[in-house]
Amino acid sequence: MNIGDVARQSGLPAKTIRYYEDISLVKPKRETNGYRVFNDADVHKLTFLARARALGFTIEDCRTLLALYEDKSRASAEVKKVTGKHLNEIEAKIADLQAMHATLTRLSEECAGDQRPDCPILEELSGKDRRSNTHDAKQ
Amino acid sequence: MNIGDVARQSGLPAKTIRYYEDISLVKPKRETNGYRVFNDADVHKLTFLARARALGFTIEDCRTLLALYEDKSRASAEVKKVTGKHLNEIEAKIADLQAMHATLTRLSEECAGDQRPDCPILEELSGKDRRSNTHDAKQ
DNA sequence: CTTGACCTTACAGTAACTGGAACCACTAGA
DNA sequence: TCTAGTGGTTCCAGTTACTGTAAGGTCAAG
Numbered sequence: 190m191n192i193g194d195v196a197r198q199s200g201l202p203a204k205t206i207r208y209y210e211d212i213s214l215v216k217p218k219r220e221t222n223g224y225r226v227f228n229d230a231d232v233h234k235l236t237f238l239a240r241a242r243a244l245g246f247t248i249e250d251c252r253t254l255l256a257l258y259e260d261k262s263r264a265s266a267e268v269k270k271v272t273g274k275h276l277n278e279i280e281a282k283i284a285d286l287q288a289m290h291a292t293l294t295r296l297s298e299e300c301a302g303d304q305r306p307d308c309p310i311l312e313e314l315s316g317k318d319r320r321s322n323t324h325d326a327k328q
Numbered sequence: 329m330n331i332g333d334v335a336r337q338s339g340l341p342a343k344t345i346r347y348y349e350d351i352s353l354v355k356p357k358r359e360t361n362g363y364r365v366f367n368d369a370d371v372h373k374l375t376f377l378a379r380a381r382a383l384g385f386t387i388e389d390c391r392t393l394l395a396l397y398e399d400k401s402r403a404s405a406e407v408k409k410v411t412g413k414h415l416n417e418i419e420a421k422i423a424d425l426q427a428m429h430a431t432l433t434r435l436s437e438e439c440a441g442d443q444r445p446d447c448p449i450l451e452e453l454s455g456k457d458r459r460s461n462t463h464d465a466k467q
Numbered sequence: 468c469t470t471g472a473c474c475t476t477a478c479a480g481t482a483a484c485t486g487g488a489a490c491c492a493c494t495a496g497a
Numbered sequence: 498t499c500t501a502g503t504g505g506t507t508c509c510a511g512t513t514a515c516t517g518t519a520a521g522g523t524c525a526a527g
Contacts (some may be wrong), residue, residue, distance in 0.1 A: 193473065203474090208515060222523060224474055233454070240453045245428045248514065258450045268449050269441035276432050283425045289384045290418050293411055302408035310407050311397045314379045315372070332504060342505090347484060361492060363505055387483065468527100475522065481515085491506065497499090 190227045199235040206235060214238060214252065246275055329366045338374040345374060353377060353391065385414055 196203040209215050210225070215234050217225040227235075234255065241251045250271055257263045257271075292313075299309040335342040348354050349364070354373050356364040366374075373394065380390045389410055396402045396410075431452075438448040 191474075202516085204516065205514085207475095212514095222474080223476095224523080236455055237453050240455065242514090243428075244432060244453075245425070254450070254453060257447075258454060261445060263445050263447070264443045265439050265445060265447035265449075266441045266443065268447045269436060269439045272432055272436050272439070272449055276429065276436065279425050279429050279432070283422060283429065286384070286418050286422045286425070289382075290415065290422065293383060293415050293418070297408060297411050297415065300404050300408045300411070302405045304403045304405065306400060306402050306404060308396075308402070308404035308407045310404075310411055311393070314376050314383075314393065315397060316375055316379065330505075341485085343485060344483085346506090351483095361505080362507095363492080381483090470526090472525090473523080476520090478518090480517075482513095484512085486509105486511080488509090489507090492504080494501100494503085496501090 190232065192225050192227070195227045195232055195235060198232055199239050201235055201239050209235065209238065212248065214248070214255070244275075245279060246271075250275060329371065331364050331366070334366045334371055334374060337371055338378050340374055340378050348374065348377065351387065353387070353394070383414075384418060385410075389414060 190198075192203045192206055195201075195206060199206070201209075206215070207225075210217060215227075215231050215238075217227045217231050220226050237255060237258065238251055241254055242248075246254065253271055254268065257268050293310075296310045296313055301307065329337075331342045331345055334340075334345060338345070340348075345354070346364075349356060354366075354370050354377075356366045356370050359365050376394060376397065377390050380393055381387075385393065392410055393407065396407050432449075435449045435452055440446070
């Protein structure tokens with residue numbers, strides 16, 4: 190199979206597949222004309238990578254997961270550990286985003302959004318002490 | 329004020345402040361010895377930037393917001409528009425992360441996490457059709 | 468023989484910094 | 498005066514995971 194077919198099958202752009210070869214995630218053979226040839230195992234690996242990336246695993250996590258996948262004597266605990274770490278990071282990100290969301294929603298609701306220049310959003314960003322609420326000990 | 333003092337006041341690393349000068353977000357004067365000198369307006373700007381970045385605005389959004397802040401005849405609608413767009417992006421990210429979280433949590437719960445090699449997480453990544461659930465029309 | 472689809476490499480750019488090397492400036496103390 | 502320590506400077510490279518672009522080689526069809 191050539192790279193275009195693999196791209197269609199795996200859902201990954203050809204460019205990405207070349208990149209994955211660059212960083213040694215896959216090692217397709219070459220035809221005499223220089224074209225990459227992907228066998229079923231390569232395609233399977235790339236599909237695995239596409240799924241893992243879609244679940245937010247980093248490339249390095251993917252490398253680890255792929256190695257575990259190919260190690261038939263792995264302990265599932267290893268896989269679960271990687272997943273657990275990733276889950277924690279996702280949770281942290283969600284929490285960060287939700288905090289931002291809460292603040293921005295509040296400010297946005299307070300902002301008239303009309304032709305007048307007065308704007309609580311800019312006031313907050315500029316550090317203006319709005320509605321005499323003097324304690325702002327956060328981080 | 330020198331860069332170190334500003335870093336302490338604004339909470340931004342000196343390195344970041346230099347970077348912000350590089351991309352023309354601030355334009356501190358220079359002393360004869362080459363040191364940057366920050367006046368109150370500069371420090372205020374940097375504090376503004378630190379807050380906007382903490383709320384997840386991109387650098388380009390920050391540039392826009394800073395320009396709006398300094399335009400005393402702005403319409404608050406402009407600010408609200410930038411904020412609204414950002415809120416939408418945050419919501420999309422949260423949704424993505426929550427979907428990943430749900431899938432990973434499910435798989436993680438199904439994984440024994442012991443010394444045995446059997447692992448639902450790897451099975452899902454490899455595309456193995458687990459428990460005869462044949463429909464997987466997503467994306 | 469040309470056209471078009473497909474393949475190749477190599478280099479640059481993205482976002483927003485961060486780290487490191489090599490070097491200059493200033494102050495205080497021996 | 499020398500020196501140590503702190504803080505400043507520039508410049509270049511690295512991070513993450515690609516993506517864009519240019520310049521060119523390959524192949525099948527008409």
